[in-house]
Amino acid sequence: MSNNASIQIPNVALNDGGAIPQVGTGTLFAKGNELADLLAQAIRAGYRLLDTAAQYANEGAVGEALRRSGVPRSEIFLTTKVAGMDQGHHLTRRGLLESLRRLNTDYVDLLLIHWPNPSRGLAVETWAEMLELQAEGLVAHVGVSNFLRHQIEELHAATGVWPVVDQIQLSPALARTELRAFLSDKGIIAQGWRPLGGKEQPMAQIITGKIARRLGVDTSQVVLRWAVQQGAVVIPSSRNPARWRSNADLFGFELTAQDLVDLATLDLGEDAAWDSTKHEEW
Ligand SMILES: NC(=O)c1ccc[n+]([C@@H]2O[C@H](COP(=O)([O-])OP(=O)(O)OC[C@H]3O[C@@H](n4cnc5c(N)ncnc54)[C@H](OP(=O)(O)O)[C@@H]3O)[C@@H](O)[C@H]2O)c1
Numbered sequence: 001m002s003n004n005a006s007i008q009i010p011n012v013a014l015n016d017g018g019a020i021p022q023v024g025t026g027t028l029f030a031k032g033n034e035l036a037d038l039l040a041q042a043i044r045a046g047y048r049l050l051d052t053a054a055q056y057a058n059e060g061a062v063g064e065a066l067r068r069s070g071v072p073r074s075e076i077f078l079t080t081k082v083a084g085m086d087q088g089h090h091l092t093r094r095g096l097l098e099s100l101r102r103l104n105t106d107y108v109d110l111l112l113i114h115w116p117n118p119s120r121g122l123a124v125e126t127w128a129e130m131l132e133l134q135a136e137g138l139v140a141h142v143g144v145s146n147f148l149r150h151q152i153e154e155l156h157a158a159t160g161v162w163p164v165v166d167q168i169q170l171s172p173a174l175a176r177t178e179l180r181a182f183l184s185d186k187g188i189i190a191q192g193w194r195p196l197g198g199k200e201q202p203m204a205q206i207i208t209g210k211i212a213r214r215l216g217v218d219t220s221q222v223v224l225r226w227a228v229q230q231g232a233v234v235i236p237s238s239r240n241p242a243r244w245r246s247n248a249d250l251f252g253f254e255l256t257a258q259d260l261v262d263l264a265t266l267d268l269g270e271d272a273a274w275d276s277t278k279h280e281e282w
Pocket residue numbers: 025026027028029051052114145146167168192193194195196197198218220235236237238239240243246247
């Protein structure tokens with residue numbers, strides 16, 4: 001967190017030699033001027049990792065938040081994503097240049113392929129172009145989102161480069177155990193989207209409440225700590241400034257091995273996740 005804030009967010013190492021803050025903020029909690037204002041406040045409060053996407057149609061407001069925050073660009077870890085319609089040779093480059101213009105910056109820290117969209121078969125071409133953009137300094141790190149094991153292996157087989165992160169839906173209710181074991185084996189960080197669990201409501205479960213009461217923390221902190229303690233990066237989002245601090249305050253307590261066993265009972269299994277062999281986004 002920032003100088004006069006008490007919470008420190010540690011970095012975790014990336015497989016390319018870089019590092020990423022272990023907690024960041026999503027940007028889907030507001031729009032337009034309200035987003036620019038709230039996000040600037042969140043940055044000033046200490047958040048450094050920001051997660052946007054061309055598809056969110058909010059990059060302009062995110063760029064404005066960066067400007068309003070007054071925090072130097074070099075202190076921010078900015079992620080955006082290649083939209084489905086921008087996959088493929090030349091299009092990926094054009095998409096990134098448009099994102100950079102909207103974000104009012106000359107590089108992003110992390111560029112992800114938003115969804116694999118297998119029906120188009122353009123993920124490898126897109127990945128190869130992202131590596132060129134990285135070599136040119138327009139992108140510091142490259143990764144993917146919503147990719148399954150075989151889809152990541154295909155990128156590696158074609159280029160010899162593993163992504164630094166796979167941003168996946170992740171919470172105790174969608175534990176993605178097998179996929180995370182593969183990611184961990186390859187040194188790829190699992191980055192959890194919807195880490196508070198959405199409609200699956202892991203915060204509302206009896207076991208979560210019990211653990212939270214014992215530790216004297218919020219149920220939301222138990223759910224986020226579950227991911228962080230296993231090495232994941234999380235990007236919770238809230239339009240409520242009162243929640244920003246607790247969503248980042250995950251490093252002063254620990255879940256026991258038994259807590260992890262108990263929380264594992266909440267896992268609904270891989271079938272409850274979006275199926276990235278079929279679900280596509282543009
Ligand atoms: N790669 C992808 O395909 C993908 C897909 C979806 C999302 N994402 C990214 O992931 C980010 C986070 O996901 P998300 O926004 O869907 O889910 P989330 O962050 O898990 O949950 C947000 C919801 O939780 C509430 N909340 C936040 N903090 C809370 C707390 N401490 N206690 C109780 N409720 C709390 C928020 O309400 P209040 O605002 O009222 O606090 C909001 O309704 C997004 O902003 C986006 O950047 C990526």
